Amino acid sequence: MANKNRILSVNDLHVEVEGKEIVKGVSLQINSGEKHAIMGKNGSGKSSLAYALSGHPNYKITSGTVEMGGQDLLEMDATERSLAGLFLGFQYPMTIPGVTVVNFLRAALRARNGNGIDMKNFRKVFKEKMKLLKIDNSFATRYINDGFSGGEKKRLEILQMVMLQPKVAILDETDSGLDIDALKIVANGIVDSAPKDGGVILVTHYQRLLDYIKPDKVHIMLDGRIVKTGGPELALELEAEGYNKLEAKESQKVGV
Amino acid sequence: MSTLTLANKNKRFRGQNQFEPEALYSLRKESWNCFNDLDMPHRANHLWRYTDPKVLLANNPSELMKITPSLPDQTEYNLISLDEAFSGYGYNRSDYMTFAKLTPALEKSGVIFKDLLSATRENEDIVGKYLGNLIGSDFGKFEAMNLALWNTGLFLYVPDNINIELPIRLQRHPSGPNTFHRLLVVVGNNSKVTLIDDYSGECRKEEAQINSVVEIFAGDSSSVKYLNTQRYSSKCNSYITQRTRINKDAKSVSVFAGLGGNVSKTNAGTVLDGPGANSQLYGIVFGDDNQHFDYHIVHHHTSSNSYSNIDFKTVLKDNANSASTGLIRVEEDALNCEAFQVNRNLLLNEGAKAESIPELEILCDQVQCSHGATISPIDKEMLFYLMSRGVAYKDAVNIITLGFIEPTIKNFPGELETLTRELITGKMEG
Ligand SMILES: Nc1ncnc2c1ncn2[C@@H]1O[C@H](COP(=O)(O)OP(=O)(O)OP(=O)(O)O)[C@@H](O)[C@H]1O
Ligand SMILES: [Mg+2]
Numbered sequence: 217m218a219n220k221n222r223i224l225s226v227n228d229l230h231v232e233v234e235g236k237e238i239v240k241g242v243s244l245q246i247n248s249g250e251k252h253a254i255m256g257k258n259g260s261g262k263s264s265l266a267y268a269l270s271g272h273p274n275y276k277i278t279s280g281t282v283e284m285g286g287q288d289l290l291e292m293d294a295t296e297r298s299l300a301g302l303f304l305g306f307q308y309p310m311t312i313p314g315v316t317v318v319n320f321l322r323a324a325l326r327a328r329n330g331n332g333i334d335m336k337n338f339r340k341v342f343k344e345k346m347k348l349l350k351i352d353n354s355f356a357t358r359y360i361n362d363g364f365s366g367g368e369k370k371r372l373e374i375l376q377m378v379m380l381q382p383k384v385a386i387l388d389e390t391d392s393g394l395d396i397d398a399l400k401i402v403a404n405g406i407v408d409s410a411p412k413d414g415g416v417i418l419v420t421h422y423q424r425l426l427d428y429i430k431p432d433k434v435h436i437m438l439d440g441r442i443v444k445t446g447g448p449e450l451a452l453e454l455e456a457e458g459y460n461k462l463e464a465k466e467s468q469k470v471g472v
Numbered sequence: 473m474s475t476l477t478l479a480n481k482n483k484r485f486r487g488q489n490q491f492e493p494e495a496l497y498s499l500r501k502e503s504w505n506c507f508n509d510l511d512m513p514h515r516a517n518h519l520w521r522y523t524d525p526k527v528l529l530a531n532n533p534s535e536l537m538k539i540t541p542s543l544p545d546q547t548e549y550n551l552i553s554l555d556e557a558f559s560g561y562g563y564n565r566s567d568y569m570t571f572a573k574l575t576p577a578l579e580k581s582g583v584i585f586k587d588l589l590s591a592t593r594e595n596e597d598i599v600g601k602y603l604g605n606l607i608g609s610d611f612g613k614f615e616a617m618n619l620a621l622w623n624t625g626l627f628l629y630v631p632d633n634i635n636i637e638l639p640i641r642l643q644r645h646p647s648g649p650n651t652f653h654r655l656l657v658v659v660g661n662n663s664k665v666t667l668i669d670d671y672s673g674e675c676r677k678e679e680a681q682i683n684s685v686v687e688i689f690a691g692d693s694s695s696v697k698y699l700n701t702q703r704y705s706s707k708c709n710s711y712i713t714q715r716t717r718i719n720k721d722a723k724s725v726s727v728f729a730g731l732g733g734n735v736s737k738t739n740a741g742t743v744l745d746g747p748g749a750n751s752q753l754y755g756i757v758f759g760d761d762n763q764h765f766d767y768h769i770v771h772h773h774t775s776s777n778s779y780s781n782i783d784f785k786t787v788l789k790d791n792a793n794s795a796s797t798g799l800i801r802v803e804e805d806a807l808n809c810e811a812f813q814v815n816r817n818l819l820l821n822e823g824a825k826a827e828s829i830p831e832l833e834i835l836c837d838q839v840q841c842s843h844g845a846t847i848s849p850i851d852k853e854m855l856f857y858l859m860s861r862g863v864a865y866k867d868a869v870n871i872i873t874l875g876f877i878e879p880t881i882k883n884f885p886g887e888l889e890t891l892t893r894e895l896i897t898g899k900m901e902g
Binding site for chain 2: 270271272273274293294295297298299303304306309310312313314315320323324327328359376380
């Protein structure tokens, strides 16, 4: 029987990109209210995992299962996954020329058919959330990410998350590119707005973000696999020791 | 190829009719001879590389010469009521009769707006000086044919120092299988006018041809906005030639919205003929089904210190195809000019095809010039980004498409911005 508390269940997921296996059997169980951190070397497949979970058509799932709140995510396209409550904060957010932030968010909320923020209150809520994340009002009428600085893009990702109120948010390196003050603002935004019974996956390279958002679990990914899972202390360990020790152990296991 | 042309060679022009003054008749006759003397444009000629001229040539020109405009019916004229959003309204009926009406206040101020036939009779001093001056029979075979055969025409004259606040609206419909429209606009010094030149309607016969010529003369420090919308039904083939000539410190804004028709070829542009002249040219084409669009856009700098900019966007869907050629020509003695052009094409599916060729003829060496062209399918990563926020695939495509044209369309004068947006949204949903 499935765990009632389980909000996201990933089982032995394999993902291929352009014919090459990048994610090589990842399992991840998240219970409601939990925050998990995924750390790992560059190129280890963290973003690929995030894309695959979100339904990016280039990231082909060759085997494994993913369930969110009892629903089979793999049956759904990216739109449906979002409507079911999944959110991806992009490591590299896209620029969409000619489409203003406010119009886009309105369209995204409208697609939810009243699920989430009441359209009548849209303006009010939107303004509040911008204020919360210290985003200047002028950003509302700018084109999505057009000419935004790295940190501004990341803040816009969080603004979208806050507005869309997902059940499960995967935040891919939302902390990189943020200055020290912005990191605090964004982290507080995440803590405040993450639904109490939902789940958050923080993909990050640094302890900094985890100082503000204490993870329930930390996973370390190497070469397409989660090679170690532990508590918050694992991140600190990693910060102190780097990946060398883990890598050595892994190569012994695989016998390379 | 030219059995028709050959058969018509040596065909004599018809006799003068009761309405046309001698000057008009001889201009028509002379143009008819030019038309016959000119060869059919060759497909190797760059202007005709993308569109087969035969599709646009009336197949019975000598029959067509018998169709001549008649003077507008006074009873109908009296019944025209002007929408208060406009300063004037002009249109042609399916029987080639053409009407034009202004607000009484403007009429008193000396502005003249009437059908072109009446103008050739009543305002010969102005018409004689300008008609065919920018686009005459030496311009090309199709233009010569128009000058010989125009069967519905409009004339607008704005004296010096008149600011016409509200736009003048022209509604041009096909009249029978072959319509030859002609518009002549003369704007005085320090005057201001906005024209909405709206081509629409059903073509009754398969592959009906429409040939339209628009000549606009703008005086010193004047400001002319010319807004051309083409939204014919799917059977119309049209060929539109348009030129605006602006003098010292005059400003021209031209907008082209190409949405309708079957085969549509447009040759449009501005001649910058005085220092301080400034021309902005915007275009949006949205093609679907099997539509074919061919826009040739020209900025011709004949004077020093003149400034021009072209911003042209094309969106194609289904099996639609389009060619855009943007020509910037700067004459040898036109120094210190600035001329920019950008042409971007968005293809919504695989069957759609676009070509984009910027052309530069820069004869002087003191000039600031830039051009850019792109042709690309809809960006998959953008699509995924929008979909990951819960927007459905089709809506995401629409959002990206509207975003693509947004930076251009927002420069459209308000009157046209709303209309174009509505038409494009309609086409996207269709
Ligand atoms: N679309 C793609 N085409 C080709 N290779 C890809 C693609 N996406 C990912 N890869 C490859 O898959 C591997 C994993 O990339 P991924 O972006 O998932 O790593 P990551 O763990 O997020 O790294 P980082 O910490 O640098 O963000 C890399 O070697 C990358 O080059
Ligand atoms: Mg990554």
